[in-house]
Amino acid sequence: MMLLCGTIPDKNLPVTYGQVSQDEDYLYAGGRRFSRTQGTGAMISAAFAITSYFKLEAPHVLVAGDIGGGEGTRGIYKYLIEHIVELSPELMTLHYSLPIMALLRKLCEAVKGCPNRPFMIADAGAMYAAKGAGLSSEFDIFTPDPSEIAFLADAQATHPAYISNYLFASDADKIPGQITDAFANKSAAKLLLVKGKTDYVAADGQILSTINEPDVPMLEPIGGTGDTITGLVSALVYAGLEPKDAAVYACRTNRVAGQLACPTPATKVKQIIDQFPVVAKQNYCSWAGICYTDAGK
Amino acid sequence: MEVAKPDKAKFVGDGIIIFHDVSGAMKGDRVIRAAGYESKLVAPPPELRMGCDLALEFNLVEQVGVERIFKEKDVPYQNFLPITKGASQLCDIVKVTDFGEWIMVKSGNMKLSFEKATGVIVNISGGGCPDIPYLNAEMVGKTLAEAPFPSELGYTLCATMLQRAYEEAVSNYNGGRRQ
Numbered sequence: 207m208m209l210l211c212g213t214i215p216d217k218n219l220p221v222t223y224g225q226v227s228q229d230e231d232y233l234y235a236g237g238r239r240f241s242r243t244q245g246t247g248a249m250i251s252a253a254f255a256i257t258s259y260f261k262l263e264a265p266h267v268l269v270a271g272d273i274g275g276g277e278g279t280r281g282i283y284k285y286l287i288e289h290i291v292e293l294s295p296e297l298m299t300l301h302y303s304l305p306i307m308a309l310l311r312k313l314c315e316a317v318k319g320c321p322n323r324p325f326m327i328a329d330a331g332a333m334y335a336a337k338g339a340g341l342s343s344e345f346d347i348f349t350p351d352p353s354e355i356a357f358l359a360d361a362q363a364t365h366p367a368y369i370s371n372y373l374f375a376s377d378a379d380k381i382p383g384q385i386t387d388a389f390a391n392k393s394a395a396k397l398l399l400v401k402g403k404t405d406y407v408a409a410d411g412q413i414l415s416t417i418n419e420p421d422v423p424m425l426e427p428i429g430g431t432g433d434t435i436t437g438l439v440s441a442l443v444y445a446g447l448e449p450k451d452a453a454v455y456a457c458r459t460n461r462v463a464g465q466l467a468c469p470t471p472a473t474k475v476k477q478i479i480d481q482f483p484v485v486a487k488q489n490y491c492s493w494a495g496i497c498y499t500d501a502g503k
Numbered sequence: 504m505e506v507a508k509p510d511k512a513k514f515v516g517d518g519i520i521i522f523h524d525v526s527g528a529m530k531g532d533r534v535i536r537a538a539g540y541e542s543k544l545v546a547p548p549p550e551l552r553m554g555c556d557l558a559l560e561f562n563l564v565e566q567v568g569v570e571r572i573f574k575e576k577d578v579p580y581q582n583f584l585p586i587t588k589g590a591s592q593l594c595d596i597v598k599v600t601d602f603g604e605w606i607m608v609k610s611g612n613m614k615l616s617f618e619k620a621t622g623v624i625v626n627i628s629g630g631g632c633p634d635i636p637y638l639n640a641e642m643v644g645k646t647l648a649e650a651p652f653p654s655e656l657g658y659t660l661c662a663t664m665l666q667r668a669y670e671e672a673v674s675n676y677n678g679g680r681r682q
């Protein structure tokens with residue numbers, strides 16, 4: 207079972223657990239409906255597109271309403287700490303949330319009780335909390351953007367807003383060095399997928415792969431295009447790909463889908479997510495040897 | 504075309520105000536600036552940090568006046584301290600990218616894009632705190648004049664950076680006038 211966790215910008219949404227389904231612009235789980243635009247919703251929708259393509263079990267989700275005050279974040283952590291052993295997901299992705307380090311510590315302790323350790327992915331606030339708490343090594347994949355890799359590289363920073371100006375000023379040129387620094391100061395997960403103009407996949411301090419094509423500059427302003435990569439890599443790992451390959455194909459899928467959507471800065475991320483099945487059908491056979499047949503296999 | 508420029512002139516204070524949460528710090532910043540005091544949002548000293556924290560650097564000599572205005576405006580805070588060491592500054596680089604019909608403003612980890620002709624906010628990107636998807640829902644589709652201030656609806660450092668991007672967007676669109 208794949209478990210995707212994060213906050214939703216709806217203060218009336220209680221802590222909600224269930225298997226997800228999708229209808230037009232909305233996701234459904236546990237008898238509740240929530241938007242798939244940006245943030246956790248975009249991440250879940252991206253993962254759902256891939257599990258649907260592969261005809262895998264749909265993701266289970268744990269979501270809660272939070273508009274920044276932290277109530278939903280605390281509810282999600284409380285539920286996870288109490289139920290993670292019983293849930294024992296094969297893969298767990300932690301996404302938008304208030305970076306509360308103490309609660310993440312408790313969760314990492316609780317995870318040790320699982321019969322089989324989940325494959326753990328973090329992005330957004332959960333990644334900030336992991337770095338701040340010194341728990342990065344507990345995670346298998348982080349998916350930072352350029353400002354977030356600068357944050358991971360800055361041993362003193364507790365939030366991406368606090369990265370030193372010298373790390374931010376010429377971000378693109380400094381990313382390879384920042385990846386090295388993030389591993390050196392133990393702020394990196396086992397594998398880093400750095401999303402940006404060039405995407406980087408790195409492990410053990412070494413860059414394993416770079417992805418530049420297709421180059422779609424219009425993706426940068428579109429909110430949620432980093433969240434989709436986190437959902438894609440989660441689903442591709444769950445589908446059985448090696449983490450490094452899953453990371454590379456996630457980046458390629460996002461780029462090609464972006465190109466197919468002919469985006470402008472006003473494009474919405476759902477228009478890109480809707481291209482993922484097309485990208486998979488056209489490319490996964492040649493990229494990964496996962497070939498589509500009309501019989502649906 | 505991409506232009507990077509530093510934020511406003513640097514203010515250096517010798518005191519720091521610790522708040523219970525980020526939203527308190529943001530409110531405190533608004534209140535004391537409105538009252539004419541100088542201040543700057545900074546990270547608390549490391550021993551006081553919990554994660555997504557924010558504090559205010561200010562002139563220690565103005566403590567009494569600041570305490571009074573906080574009481575009048577109902578701003579809860581934890582403590583006033585002299586600065587010794589460890590107060591980090593927020594990243595203050597702002598970058599503007601011209602996409603033809605649209606402008607993207609990036610402040611720290613946050614990006615806001617608007618249409619040049621109308622001032623309509625078309626996308627908000629970046630950040631990882633829960634108020635960002637909320638601010639996205641509240642701001643996208645509105646003009647820069649109609650949209651709520653991120654600092655008024657937001658709670659976190661991501662919202663603080665989005666406020667800076669928003670202010671730069673307003674400045675870029677009509678010379679700083681919101682209307």
